[in-house]
Amino acid sequence: MTAMTIEETRHEDEKCMADAHSVAPQKAEFTALENTEKDKKLDVKTDIEPCALDAIPYAPFTCAKEGKVAEPWLPTTLRVIEAALVKATPVLDRTLRPILSLLLRTLMPLISPGLPGAHTLRPLCPAALSRTPTVQTLLPIIAPLLPPTFAPSFLDHPACKRNLSYEALRWEVVSRGEGRVVDNDVMLVDTGAFTGRCPKDRYVVDAGEAHRRVGWGEVNIPLKEATFDEVYAECARRLWGLKTVYVFDGFVGASKSSRLAVRVVTELAWHHHFCTNMFRRPTNEELAEFCPDITILNSGPDGFARWREAGLRSATCVALDLNRRMGVIMGTQYSGEMKKGAFSMMNYLLPRQGTMSMHCSATVGAAGDAAIFFGLSGTGKTTLSADPERLLVGDDEHGWDEEGVFNLEGGCYAKLIDLDPLKEALIHAAVRRNALLENVVVDASGMCNYCDKSRTENTRCSYPMWHIPSHVPGGCAGHPRSVIFLTCDAFGVLPPVSVLSEEQALYHFVSGYTAKVAGTEQGVVQPTATFSTCFGGAFMTLPARAYAELFMRKLQRHGIPGVYLVNTGWTGGGYGVGRRMDITATRQIVAAILDGSIREAELTLPDPVFQLRKPRTLRGLDPQVLDPSKAWEDGLAFHDTCAKLCELFTANFMNTLYAATTQQAQDLEMKMNKDTLVVMST
Ligand SMILES: Nc1ncnc2c1ncn2[C@@H]1O[C@H](COP(=O)(O)OP(=O)(O)OP(=O)(O)O)[C@@H](O)[C@H]1O
Numbered sequence: 291m292t293a294m295t296i297e298e299t300r301h302e303d304e305k306c307m308a309d310a311h312s313v314a315p316q317k318a319e320f321t322a323l324e325n326t327e328k329d330k331k332l333d334v335k336t337d338i339e340p341c342a343l344d345a346i347p348y349a350p351f352t353c354a355k356e357g358k359v360a361e362p363w364l365p366t367t368l369r370v371i372e373a374a375l376v377k378a379t380p381v382l383d384r385t386l387r388p389i390l391s392l393l394l395r396t397l398m399p400l401i402s403p404g405l406p407g408a409h410t411l412r413p414l415c416p417a418a419l420s421r422t423p424t425v426q427t428l429l430p431i432i433a434p435l436l437p438p439t440f441a442p443s444f445l446d447h448p449a450c451k452r453n454l455s456y457e458a459l460r461w462e463v464v465s466r467g468e469g470r471v472v473d474n475d476v477m478l479v480d481t482g483a484f485t486g487r488c489p490k491d492r493y494v495v496d497a498g499e500a501h502r503r504v505g506w507g508e509v510n511i512p513l514k515e516a517t518f519d520e521v522y523a524e525c526a527r528r529l530w531g532l533k534t535v536y537v538f539d540g541f542v543g544a545s546k547s548s549r550l551a552v553r554v555v556t557e558l559a560w561h562h563h564f565c566t567n568m569f570r571r572p573t574n575e576e577l578a579e580f581c582p583d584i585t586i587l588n589s590g591p592d593g594f595a596r597w598r599e600a601g602l603r604s605a606t607c608v609a610l611d612l613n614r615r616m617g618v619i620m621g622t623q624y625s626g627e628m629k630k631g632a633f634s635m636m637n638y639l640l641p642r643q644g645t646m647s648m649h650c651s652a653t654v655g656a657a658g659d660a661a662i663f664f665g666l667s668g669t670g671k672t673t674l675s676a677d678p679e680r681l682l683v684g685d686d687e688h689g690w691d692e693e694g695v696f697n698l699e700g701g702c703y704a705k706l707i708d709l710d711p712l713k714e715a716l717i718h719a720a721v722r723r724n725a726l727l728e729n730v731v732v733d734a735s736g737m738c739n740y741c742d743k744s745r746t747e748n749t750r751c752s753y754p755m756w757h758i759p760s761h762v763p764g765g766c767a768g769h770p771r772s773v774i775f776l777t778c779d780a781f782g783v784l785p786p787v788s789v790l791s792e793e794q795a796l797y798h799f800v801s802g803y804t805a806k807v808a809g810t811e812q813g814v815v816q817p818t819a820t821f822s823t824c825f826g827g828a829f830m831t832l833p834a835r836a837y838a839e840l841f842m843r844k845l846q847r848h849g850i851p852g853v854y855l856v857n858t859g860w861t862g863g864g865y866g867v868g869r870r871m872d873i874t875a876t877r878q879i880v881a882a883i884l885d886g887s888i889r890e891a892e893l894t895l896p897d898p899v900f901q902l903r904k905p906r907t908l909r910g911l912d913p914q915v916l917d918p919s920k921a922w923e924d925g926l927a928f929h930d931t932c933a934k935l936c937e938l939f940t941a942n943f944m945n946t947l948y949a950a951t952t953q954q955a956q957d958l959e960m961k962m963n964k965d966t967l968v969v970m971s972t
């Protein structure tokens with residue numbers, strides 16, 4: 291891993307961007323046969339029954355390489371109807387639309403069988419129709435009325451802007467008044483009412499295969515397929531009715547064998563900018579034959595009007611259909627929903643190929659020694675992976691297959707609150723031209739005030755990977771040598787670092803104890819203790835057990851020498867009393883893990899409550915720092931708080947994991963809980 295390689299990567303990434311730059315907003319020659327090639331590719335490795343894939347009812351806005359349809363085939367009758375419709379266009383209003391819709395629905399299947407090339411199309415596809423000038427005019431009106439089977443590609447939208455260059459993006463965002471350029475030439479936007487995710491408005495379609503597979507509950511709230519279709523159609527209707535629509539085509543996943551092509555259609559130019567920063571950018575060649583596996587529609591601020599009738603909680607709706615690989619976002623501008631939507635999809639698909647999907651950051655050292663840092667939002671994945679001594683693989687979402695770990699994304703999404711240029715130099719330097727700031731407060735001269743929490747604590751910046759100069763070529767690394775669980779302990783009682791046994795590793799992985807930090811979710815205004823399974827429960831679509839089993843298999847198979855629990859949260863007292871762990875101390879701990887010196891340290895006996903063993907000393911660190919009880923002034927309060935947290939651990943285990951499982955699994959889990967935690971008797 292030489293500087294040369296890093297340079298090469300940068301060029302590789304920049305080539306993708308340069309390629310993307312040179313692509314003028316274009317309309318590709320698409321027909322409507324769906325993503326069957328890609329499905330086949332996925333199918334090879336998955337355990338999805340072939341019939342389940344065949345049964346995918348439709349995947350709109352996708353293309354086929356074969357099946358180009360000769361242009362002059364429209365029967366005269368249809369031409370006449372078209373001409374009449376064109377004339378009628380100005381007078382079409384809401385009452386006429388259903389009639390038009392009915393007409394088209396009835397006509398199309400009737401005339402399709404005899405058409406040349408029809409065998410390659412769903413009964414009759416407007417994407418093929420769409421190349422005629424008259425239909426070009428009509429499409430914005432027709433498209434939203436069509437049943438999804440007939441839905442055309444958004445590339446056929448008369449003013450579709452696709453994979454814009456950064457220069458074009460800048461112009462779009464500013465000229466549309468969506469953002470402005472501030473300090474250090476960076477774009478700043480305001481995300482409106484929502485400055486974090488809305489987990490209570492996140493739904494997953496409960497139908498078909500997903501019905502059997504998804505871990506249903508508060509995280510994956512079931513939604514009827516018909517309701518999803520209604521929201522999706524409403525969102526599509528909105529997007530089709532816009533003067534300009536933005537289409538980003540790219541990939542999720544650095545590993546070419548398992549990556550998926552994602553299309554994100556947005557109303558807002560700055561959302562397009564976000565996708566350009568965060569997803570993996572295609573080369574020109576890839577773009578030319580692009581065929582989406584996943585389609586996400588995002589109509590930004592406007593919510594779903596019929597939410598009451600549809601039985602939703604509010605007009606905000608973030609919904610995924612895992613069977614058809616579609617997502618829809620309405621009523622929130624918070625951009626993290628787009629990347630986390632695609633991530634949730636990957637968390638459903640990857641484990642079925644035997645690939646672990648993880649809410650973690652990853653780095654690799656000069657010797658090729660990879661490390662992964664699991665952690666819920668705000669625990670320090672981005673901060674600690676921006677390490678001048680190592681190369682960055684990625685800061686948030688990764689897969690782990692037979693080759694090693696690979697990034698799912700093409701950029702980073704850093705929290706900027708209280709950003710300290712000295713302690714977080716790499717991130718600070720990454721906030722430059724082409725980065726995209728969200729909700730940061732600036733003064734009159736446009737200078738960022740990172741300490742200002744008046745807008746939100748969840749101030750963010752997305753930037754492409756090459757803004758961190760030391761990033762890994764291609765986003766892939768080998769099997770990790772160190773696994774770190776980052777927990778942000780709002781009670782302030784967990785040690786800054788604990789060395790976990792294999793059983794403890796599994797226990798803490800499924801428990802995922804941490805705190806939700808302020809701002810990342812709507813309504814969370816202060817750090818709140820939570821158990822987020824796999825340290826990313828909010829995005830895990832399968833039951834925790836699926837990830838836990840894969841994780842254990844990976845640990846054993848690759849003989850991972852160490853799993854560590856690192857507390858980046860509070861010390862010396864809980865939130866409001868103690869203080870946040872010093873980043874410099876956390877960095878020293880992480881350095882000792884990564885260089886292996888922690889393995890030479892003498893360990894304490896397991897503590898009586900959590901059964902955790904911690905190193906007595908670590909190079910360069912005051913030993914006092916390693917013992918959380920020493921940081922508390924009131925020893926009794928420390929012990930009481932330990933007991934309280936311990937009860938929460940056990941309750942979580944009983945409620946969310948232990949319940950509703952087989953007797954055998956219950957016995958195993960009970961043993962795990964007993965071995966790992968000993969409830970303190972006072
Ligand atoms: N000891 C510490 N270790 C790590 N981060 C700390 C520590 N103390 C404070 N912080 C702050 O906590 C925040 C961690 O945010 P970061 O973006 O790294 O989290 P993340 O896990 O990547 O979250 P997300 O998944 O939401 O992007 C940063 O603002 C960082 O400055």
Ligand SMILES: O=C([O-])CC(=O)C(=O)O
Nearest residue numbers: 487626630667686703810
């Ligand atoms: O996507 C992100 O990095 C933010 C995140 O983890 C979250 O919203 O919980």
